[in-house]
Amino acid sequence: MLKLEKRPTPSTFWQYGTPVVAVLLTMVAGGLLFAALGKDPFAVIRTIFWDPVFGEFAFYLRGQLLVKAGPLILIAIGLALGFRAGIWNIGAEGQYIIGAVIGASVGLAAYPTESRWIFPAMILGGAFGGWLWAMIPAILKTRFNTNEILVSLMLVYVAETILAKAATGFLRNPDGAGFPGSRSFSSYKAASNPEIFAGSGLHWGGVAALVTAVLAYILLERHRLGFQIKLAGQAPRAARFHGVNPARLVVFCMGLSGALAGLAGIFEVSGPAGQISIDFNQGYGFTAIIVAFLGRLNPIGIVFAGLLMALTYVGGEMAATNLGLPSAAVQVFQGMLLFFLLGVDVLTNYRIRFFWGMK
């Protein structure tokens, strides 16, 4: 028989060990899944985890890793700060879309002017758009005590509708022969976000992600605001006793995570995606939730988690094209990662006791 027993203090070993064990368990369970689908599990796992970094096409795929990891990290850090405070923004995908649409609108409004100020203005527009979209659940929560999980999630679908409208209506390329999608940013130099070093995959979004990770780490470890975020999440009444205004914290955390998601959106649309299209968003806003937890809600951990998650994306795509693995299987594989992570996470605060017979 099994019994869970609360530890007096959280285990440091499991705090760091959990993601590693979760990844290993995912490989085992994923391997079984792939075997059941009639694929060689070792080949699939190698394709997903090894080939993108060290395989034949690594020179290209490594860049892809950074392209995918950048937005994941940027969004996940914002989410993690909120999650730490017990504020559950599940709608980063919507904030990411609205950030992209508003940022792109700023750039397209200036077309075809060439000025060095256009790109910075677009970035501000992106952050503003994400912030604005996150303010809706934030203000509804503080004013009317609505549930931010539901409201932010529902707003994703509203944002997707607005995106479709933008791509086929108000942002459609007037010279595009009626095809949906905006003008291409890669051919509009003042508004484009190219790779900083050709072939590296690193664009300004990746730089922003790394800088944000460092700043967020300092905020959490050194600054009073970070302390208040952690306090509000762990002991809300103690936070009020300390002097935290809960409503202000909700507005701050939602706003920050929205702004970071919006930034990820504008970097993506002006860089790798290249234009506003109906489906330029790739679910980064949702995957970032997994990344945030996989990284232990710790900014530095999130950098590694983002890279790992990018690996499953890139490797998963490879496995799908090269080995004929259904893409749904890859998504199940990513889901398993979160599942095992949350499952193993129990060991941080509890230990398992085995005993024989009935209690």
Next chain:
Amino acid sequence: MQDILLSVEGIGKSYPGVRANDDVSFRIGTGEVHALLGENGAGKSTLVKMIYGLVKPDEGRMMLRGQPYAPVEPRAARAAGVAMVFQHFSLFEALNVAENVALGMENPPPMRELAARIRSVSEEYGLPLDPSRMVGDLSAGERQRVEIIRCLLQDPKLLIMDEPTSVLTPQEVGILFRTLRQLSSEGTAILYISHKLEEIRTLCDAATILRRGKVVGSADPRQSTARELAEMMVGAVLTPPERKAAEKGEVVLGVTALNAASPIPFGTSLKEVSFTVARGEVLGIAGVAGNGQDELLLALSGELKSAPDRVRIAGRAAGDLGPAERRRAGLVAAPEDRYGHAAAPDMSLVENAFLTGQIRRNLDRGGFIDWPATRAFADEIIATYDVRTPGNHVAARALSGGNLQKFLIGRELDQSPDVIVINQPTWGVDAAAAAAIRQAILNRAAEGAGVVVISQDLDELLEVSDMFAVLNEGRLTRPRPVKGLTIDEIGLMMGGAHGMEVAHHVEA
């Protein structure tokens, strides 16, 4: 010589890392009122839970009326004639008294018959109770009566009572004791758990004293002084707190006609609360739990705001200030609930030191936390207040209640405050630690701080206070000097026995 009702022989129980009971043996005679005495964590609760069938002993055996007794669950214990009144009531507020009683019975009779039985038992034992009243409307004392009557309906041979007087006014305690004596004279044995020594000396025939899970002695409480019992319980010589008569200075905390709606569900709102506290003065606020104590603390700490002039700290209007600004103005507060309100349980002692120490101890530079200074502050508290901990890095929840309380009180006292507000300074704290905490509070008052102590422990309040007031249904009585106050007067200030005196008069 009485017959032996229950004998406990060599009982032991271990929990991971703790030996809760070790080779515990004692006997209770028929009709005996037997005290189980010990500090928090001495193993009293574990022991009675084993007798009541909630916990299974690891070793040892029990005999009830000469038969081996090993209840596997409370139902078996009740069938054998053992009943228990818990410290925390298990009643449904939205049901009436009879319905609550019926829920605890195996085969409840029809409601009408049950109501009649409740009425007759309550009259017989001088515990008036209307079976049709809603439990949500009852006072704590009345709720306890529901629990007792629920037990009495089972006609128990042994009644276990866990800290029954902590929620009662002195008059209610008197009535309870008369009921218990009546039960005892009819042959029901009572196992009475408490750490209030005077009570035990007036009520009990015998006492078994536990310390760290072991029986360290037994005594006849009528022949022993409270001091002797306390020293057996603690295992050390106790010194009562020392008072240096301090000069009363100017008023540092003034509260004027403070009204505040309770933010707590089923809480009590504050109504027209007024008092002042001068430098060097300790105001003790008594009252049965749930009469606005938590709300008063919130209203003083700044977690509950009011109009600016309702609360004045050192002459400055502070009613609209939040907790951080009130600290800056000179007021520190220590809430009752240590795990989750006064402290963040999962955070380290260092982080918890920062929690309130930040402002008055200057633990940040423009928002950036000065961790070395915060660690030094935590170490200072640990050293000054004798907090037993492996280090400043451990989580608050890993500390025992008494140790954490020493840390949290020390954290507030070591901020050179002008005003100190403490709710339940020694609740759940062992006698030695409680004495240390009271002494530390008195020392701060002697140095010129104004102190408000909110507590349900009357002995404690009378020991530390200069002025005494009672909070009753959100209203505060006018503070009176402690000197010359009798226990009867205090009882009446607390709302007497909720109109119960009549009951026993009839019987007498």
